Structure formats: C-alpha cells, structure tokens
Amino acid sequence: MAKKTAKKTAKRKTAKPTAKGRGATPKSAAPPKRAKPASPPKKAAAPKGTANKAAEEPITVDTRPVISQNMAIAIVMLVVLVLGAFVWSSLMAQPEAVDTPDSFAANAPPAPNPVAASMTIITDPSCALCTENNLPEVMEQVFPGIKITTVTAGEAGEMIGSLNIRALPAYVFSRSVDQMANFSEARASFRDEGDYYVLDERAIPDLPMRYFDAPSPEGEPATGNSSAPVTLIEFADPACSACKHFFLNTKPMLEEAYGDKINFVFKSMPLAPQTVSALVAMDCADEQGKFWEFSDAVYAGTASDGLLASTAEELALNSTQFSLCLNNTAVADEVMADRDEAIGYGVMATPTLFINGIKITGVPSDEILKGVIDWELEQ
Numbered sequence: 001m002a003k004k005t006a007k008k009t010a011k012r013k014t015a016k017p018t019a020k021g022r023g024a025t026p027k028s029a030a031p032p033k034r035a036k037p038a039s040p041p042k043k044a045a046a047p048k049g050t051a052n053k054a055a056e057e058p059i060t061v062d063t064r065p066v067i068s069q070n071m072a073i074a075i076v077m078l079v080v081l082v083l084g085a086f087v088w089s090s091l092m093a094q095p096e097a098v099d100t101p102d103s104f105a106a107n108a109p110p111a112p113n114p115v116a117a118s119m120t121i122i123t124d125p126s127c128a129l130c131t132e133n134n135l136p137e138v139m140e141q142v143f144p145g146i147k148i149t150t151v152t153a154g155e156a157g158e159m160i161g162s163l164n165i166r167a168l169p170a171y172v173f174s175r176s177v178d179q180m181a182n183f184s185e186a187r188a189s190f191r192d193e194g195d196y197y198v199l200d201e202r203a204i205p206d207l208p209m210r211y212f213d214a215p216s217p218e219g220e221p222a223t224g225n226s227s228a229p230v231t232l233i234e235f236a237d238p239a240c241s242a243c244k245h246f247f248l249n250t251k252p253m254l255e256e257a258y259g260d261k262i263n264f265v266f267k268s269m270p271l272a273p274q275t276v277s278a279l280v281a282m283d284c285a286d287e288q289g290k291f292w293e294f295s296d297a298v299y300a301g302t303a304s305d306g307l308l309a310s311t312a313e314e315l316a317l318n319s320t321q322f323s324l325c326l327n328n329t330a331v332a333d334e335v336m337a338d339r340d341e342a343i344g345y346g347v348m349a350t351p352t353l354f355i356n357g358i359k360i361t362g363v364p365s366d367e368i369l370k371g372v373i374d375w376e377l378e379q
Contacts, residue, residue: 117177118147122156124168126379127210127358129372131169135207139171143180163193167209167359171199202346206361214357215341217265221282221291225260230376232262233354235269235342238278240350244299246363253366254373261377266291268338269350277326279335281308284325290315 119139123131136148153160153168163172175195177183189203201209215233232254236243254262268279278298285294297311312322325331342352345359353360355369356376 115145115176115179116147117143117145117180118149118174119143119177120156120172121148121150122153122160122165122168122170122172123150124153124210126375127168127208128375129208129358129360129368130210133207135171135204142182142186143177146177146180163196163198164191165198166213167201167211169209170201173197173199202344205346205348208358208360211345211354211357211359214354215267215345217263221266221286222263223292224255224263226263228261228263230258230262230356230373231265231354232373233265233267235267235338235347235350235352235354237269237271237275237350238282238295238298239272239275242363243351246351247295247299250363250366250369254369257370258373262373266295267342268335269342269347269352270335270339271350276332276335277308280326280331281312281322283331283334284322285312285315285317287325288317288321290317 119136121136139146139148159165159172160170163170165172173190173196175197177197178187189200190197191200215235217231217233220233234243234246236247238244251264255264266282268283270276270279282291282295282298285291293315294311294317297315308326309319309323313319345352345354347359347361349361351363355372358372358376360369360372
C-alpha cells in the first residue's frame with residue numbers, strides 16, 4: 001500500500017498543468033499520454049493555501065480502537081479473577097473461629113453438654129391432667145444431652161419427703177446439672193436439696209399439679225356441701241374479667257351439674273391496690289351471711305367503691321356493723337394474708353383453682369373441668 005500511495009503522490013506533484021494562453025511548456029516534456037475516458041466532474045478544489053490532507057495521507061485501516069477495547073475487557077476480567085482468587089485463598093487460610101465465654105451465649109446456641117446429668121420426673125397417676133405438658137422437651141432444649149426418666153410417686157418412695165416435694169409432678173435433677181451450660185441463668189428456678197436440685201413448683205405456675213398440702217378452706221366464704229367429696233377453691237380478684245366469667249357462668253353450671261357433691265370456697269387474690277376495698281367489703285358482707293349475694297353485685301359492676309354502702313343497704317345488711325368492718329384494718333390484713341398464701345403456691349394470675357389440691361390456672365373449658373371433677377369423684 002505504501003509504494004502505490006507514493007507513486008500516486010509523485011504523479012500529483014509532477015503532472016502540473018500548462019499555463020493557459022502562454023504556450024509555455026514544462027522544462028522536460030512528458031511523453032505523450034493515451035486518451036482517457038471522460039471522468040466525472042471533480043469536486044470543488046480546496047481553498048488556496050489549504051492542503052487536502054485526506055487525499056495526501058496514506059489510505060490505511062486503523063484497527064487500534066477495537067483492539068484497545070478488547071484488551072481492556074480482558075485486563076478487567078483478569079484482575080477480577082486474580083482478586084477473587086486472592087480473597088478466597090485469604091478466607092480459606094483464616095483459622096476456625098473459637099467462641100469465648102463472653103461471646104458464646106450471644107453468638108451461638110449451646111453445644112451438647114459433655115457433662116452427664118439426669119432429670120427424674122415423679123408423676124401422680126391419679127392426676128391425668130398433670131402430665132399433659134411439654135416441660136420435658138423444654139428441658140432437653142435448655143440442657144442438651146440431659147437424660148430423662150419417669151417414675152411414679154410410689155416408685156419414688158422416700159425421695160418425696162426427703163426432698164421437700166410439695167406437688168406432683170416433681171422434677172428432680174442430679175447434682176451435676178449445675179455444671180451444664182445455661183444452669184447459671186436458670187439457677188433461681190431450682191431449690192438446692194443437697195445431692196439434688198428440685199425445680200421449684202412456683203417457677204412453673206401455669207402447669208397443672210397436685211399439691212399434698214392444698215390451701216385450707218377453713219374460715220373462708222363457702223357454698224355447697226362442706227362434706228362434699230370435691231372441694232374447689234378459687235383465688236380471685238373482683239376486677240378480673242376471667243374471674244367474673246367463672247363466678248357468673250362456670251360456677252352456676254358446676255353447681256347444677258354436681259349439686260351437693262362439690263363445695264366452693266373463695267379466697268382473695270388482689271392484683272391491684274384498688275381491688276382491696278371491694279374484697280374487704282365482700283368479707284364484711286360475709287360476716288352477716290351475705291357474701292355470695294354481695295359478690296354477685298360486685299361482679300355485676302353495681303357495687304363499685306362509691307356504691308358499697310348502698311349495696312349493703314339493698315341487701316339489708318346492718319349498716320353500722322358493715323361500716324365498722326370496712327374500717328377494721330384486721331379485715332384488710334386477712335385479704336392480704338390470702339394473697340400471701342396464694343403467692344406461696346405459685347399463684348401468679350387469677351382465677352387460679354384448686355380442685356382437691358390440683359392447681360389449674362385460668363378458666364379451662366367446661367369439658368376439662370368436668371373431667372377433673374369426675375375423676376376425683378371416682379377415686
């Protein structure tokens with residue numbers, strides 16, 4: 001290409017036109033040329049003094065931009081691959097992370113405990129409701145690897161008395177459980193009984209269980225047959241909506257279903273200071289034999305603090321005796337004593353029922369209640 005271009009350039013330089021009208025000839029005449037066919041009209045010549053560079057430069061195909069772009073892409077890909085390989089090798093070269101005591105609980109679930117520990121569940125075969133819970137599964141999650149066995153109260157023998165067990169089912173742990181992960185966080189829920197730890201029944205208030213020493217009904221407001229084979233004790237707060245449902249709906253249903261086979265006992269469990277006055281008024285009405293009638297008015301909402309005296313008057317209570325009772329601090333102390341007793345049994349909500357010592361939190365379905373009572377009547 002370069003040689004052909006040089007010849008074209010030489011021709012353009014040597015083939016100068018003859019000056020028109022002067023008859024002038026070049027110094028060295030060129031050989032005669034053959035006639036050429038007529039060529040199309042030429043474009044206008046460039047202005048004088050302006051070089052037609054496009055015509056003078058060699059005609060070449062410049063492929064450098066395409067080559068540069070491909071090379072750039074290749075280089076970028078190469079860099080990405082090299083950096084990726086470097087990062088990957090760096091990650092693979094890092095040592096395996098090790099949890100410190102401070103980060104263990106926060107960053108990872110506890111691994112299975114290497115410590116050998118066991119939990120023995122002491123059950124009461126006479127309380128079918130008491131075994132229907134998922135506590136064993138919960139304990140397996142809290143103490144991974146713990147061995148769980150189940151025995152009856154008869155098989156447990158003297159263990160019940162020696163470990164001060166008050167209710168069944170009871171959950172007894174070997175001493176080695178205190179070496180297991182998570183025990184320190186759960187320590188407050190256990191009683192130390194020498195060679196064993198016992199899960200405090202107050203730490204699991206919502207689970208049904210049968211107490212050996214059920215709350216005493218003596219001296220409390222009661223209705224029904226005092227010699228009935230089934231005694232139902234209710235810890236209640238008059239401001240509690242579930243207590244209202246039990247008092248106005250469930251209790252009448254059970255009275256109708258069982259008649260003189262069941263005895264109802266009421267115990268105070270104030271959840272707030274403002275309910276103490278209503279409970280005191282109910283006890284004062286009990287002094288005059290009108291506890292249940294006065295309680296009906298309280299739960300119906302017609303015996304608020306400002307209407308206690310008028311309610312007593314409507315029930316034909318001795319107003320002087322009733323007024324003196326309301327101001328007697330000993331009555332308020334009795335209300336708070338019921339509350340303290342309830343807390344001692346792990347009562348944390350109202351209503352809480354004790355059916356022949358079986359504690360049930362809340363108001364279960366009529367079917368469950370009747371099932372428990374029917375079972376007790378069969379014993």
